[in-house]
Amino acid sequence: xxxxxxFEKTKSKVLEKGELYSTGLNNGFWGNKTEYAKQLNSYAxxxxxxxxxxxxxRDFIVSKAVGAIEGLNDAINSYYNRxxxxxxxxxxxxxxxxxSPEELSKFFIPLEKDIINRKLNLYGESMGADMNTHDKxxxxxxxxxxxxxxxxxxxxxxxVEKEMSIIAPNLAExxxxxxxxxxxxxxxxxxxxxxxxxxxxxxxxAEKAMFRHLxxxxxxxxxxxxxxxxxxxxxxxxxxxxxxxxxxxxIAICVKVDFYSKGKNVASDMKKELEKRGKK
Amino acid sequence: xxxxxxTDINNLYAIDKNLCTLNTVPGFKSYDEKTxxxxxDEYRFWNPKKSKLAAxxxxxxxxxxxxxxxNILYLGAASGTTVSHISDIVTEGFIYSVEMSHTPxxxxxxxxxxxxxxxxxxxxxxxxxxxxxxxxxxxxxxQDIAQKEQTKIFLKNVLKYLKKEGIxxxxxxxxxxxVVKKPDEIYKIVEEELKKSVKIIDAKKLEPFEKDHMFFVxxxx
Numbered sequence: 362x363x364x365x366x367x368f369e370k371t372k373s374k375v376l377e378k379g380e381l382y383s384t385g386l387n388n389g390f391w392g393n394k395t396e397y398a399k400q401l402n403s404y405a406x407x408x409x410x411x412x413x414x415x416x417x418x419r420d421f422i423v424s425k426a427v428g429a430i431e432g433l434n435d436a437i438n439s440y441y442n443r444x445x446x447x448x449x450x451x452x453x454x455x456x457x458x459x460x461s462p463e464e465l466s467k468f469f470i471p472l473e474k475d476i477i478n479r480k481l482n483l484y485g486e487s488m489g490a491d492m493n494t495h496d497k498x499x500x501x502x503x504x505x506x507x508x509x510x511x512x513x514x515x516x517x518x519x520x521v522e523k524e525m526s527i528i529a530p531n532l533a534e535x536x537x538x539x540x541x542x543x544x545x546x547x548x549x550x551x552x553x554x555x556x557x558x559x560x561x562x563x564x565x566x567a568e569k570a571m572f573r574h575l576x577x578x579x580x581x582x583x584x585x586x587x588x589x590x591x592x593x594x595x596x597x598x599x600x601x602x603x604x605x606x607x608x609x610x611x612i613a614i615c616v617k618v619d620f621y622s623k624g625k626n627v628a629s630d631m632k633k634e635l636e637k638r639g640k641k
Numbered sequence: 642x643x644x645x646x647x648t649d650i651n652n653l654y655a656i657d658k659n660l661c662t663l664n665t666v667p668g669f670k671s672y673d674e675k676t677x678x679x680x681x682d683e684y685r686f687w688n689p690k691k692s693k694l695a696a697x698x699x700x701x702x703x704x705x706x707x708x709x710x711x712n713i714l715y716l717g718a719a720s721g722t723t724v725s726h727i728s729d730i731v732t733e734g735f736i737y738s739v740e741m742s743h744t745p746x747x748x749x750x751x752x753x754x755x756x757x758x759x760x761x762x763x764x765x766x767x768x769x770x771x772x773x774x775x776x777x778x779x780x781x782x783x784q785d786i787a788q789k790e791q792t793k794i795f796l797k798n799v800l801k802y803l804k805k806e807g808i809x810x811x812x813x814x815x816x817x818x819x820v821v822k823k824p825d826e827i828y829k830i831v832e833e834e835l836k837k838s839v840k841i842i843d844a845k846k847l848e849p850f851e852k853d854h855m856f857f858v859x860x861x862x
Contacts, residue, residue: 412763
């Protein structure tokens with residue numbers, strides 16, 4: 362489009378109404394007002410499209426994928442609880458043995474009375490209702506669906522970790538792919554996370570507690586999202602706050618390296634340092 | 642039988658006390674609005690709960706004049722709900738619709754592809770010099786953004802882009818300026834700030850359509 366020349370330059374002085382139209386008319390870019398409107402509109406639309414495309418960077422997609430993982434988590438937990446309730450009608454004794462969604466299929470497949478009774482070491486008969494073929498079909502299908510969801514979550518986690526090791530290798534190494542992606546998503550992109558201070562990173566995900574502290578003078582939160590990091594979750598209680606501070610400062614350095622000087626690896630040394638500190 | 646009444650504004654009608662604009666792109670819905678066909682014309686209902694300009698018109702605020710060849714600078718266009726109705730009204734003018742966030746901008750672009758007089762701009766209303774490449778002096782500056790410095794941003798744009806004798810419309814959301822203060826206090830502060838550089842024609846609260854919103858119409862001399 363030739364007329365783009367007219368639109369591209371930012372003007373130091375704001376043009377009067379109709380000035381752009383008459384300049385274009387004199388230079389033969391357009392013959393009448395409709396043509397002018399068409400060209401101006403399509404220039405602006407294309408430019409805005411380009412901007413949107415640029416803004417939809419990889420970190421945006423990974424943030425949304427992490428959101429999908431969280432959604433799956435909720436779905437799996439609530440579905441698992443309902444299924445447990447359903448199965449407690451048939452095998453009340455078995456429910457005590459099952460403690461996580463993954464164990465459900467291990468325990469109930471194959472769905473044969475003798476096998477399950479043997480697994481349970483039952484003394485006599487089960488006190489649950491008897492299963493007919495319709496029950497069996499419904500229960501089996503539900504368990505398979507739950508298994509599907511669990512598998513899907515695993516695949517999504519793998520995907521996020523792989524993507525994170527490309528977008529922000531240092532962050533992924535020190536914080537773990539999923540925690541790193543969650544931090545990025547809460548901060549609103551890699552750039553915003555790189556601009557955040559270590560103290561901010563420490564309390565990302567604990568906004569409610571943070572504002573309670575600021576407004577009502579409650580105790581400040583020790584950690585937000587990073588509490589799921591193995592270094593902190595496995596540490597003894599009195600060390601957790603201290604380690605959270607160290608970890609968040611290391612994360613802050615790593616993100617800055619990832620965003621501002623790509624290609625450098627600083628995470629490995631820091632990880633060793635952290636592990637040393639964790640042992641103390 | 643439906644009663645159709647013409648209003649002072651071009652292509653704006655009142656059908657059974659509902660505001661409607663004549664659809665300039667028949668058959669195309671800009672968002673999920675209701676439409677109605679009377680004879681050969683298609684009208685789009687303008688919901689005052691979704692659009693603050695419609696609410697302002699229903700509240701009969703003085704000084705809202707939009708002519709069909711006006712150029713409008715619309716700050717905070719969002720996904721193009723209000724913009725699409727203005728596009729029905731200003732058939733011979735342009736609506737420079739500025740939006741900063743790219744998620745609603747995606748919807749706005751889809752609307753702008755069908756409606757030639759909408760010029761979508763990805764820009765920050767706080768930096769008016771960013772879009773001086775295509776925006777000319779405008780007859781109307783309209784602002785509806787939820788930011789703390791709403792008034793400052795509005796005045797910046799009015800001084801730069803509004804022509805002499807032009808009209809400015811400003812929608813203030815008191816909760817985005819300060820949640821703790823009472824809305825009336827905030828309106829007063831805004832009024833004082835506006836009075837320094839422009840003349841206020843009218844100001845009204847948008848209740849019951851919107852909570853804690855105030856609509857200002859100003860005149861630049």
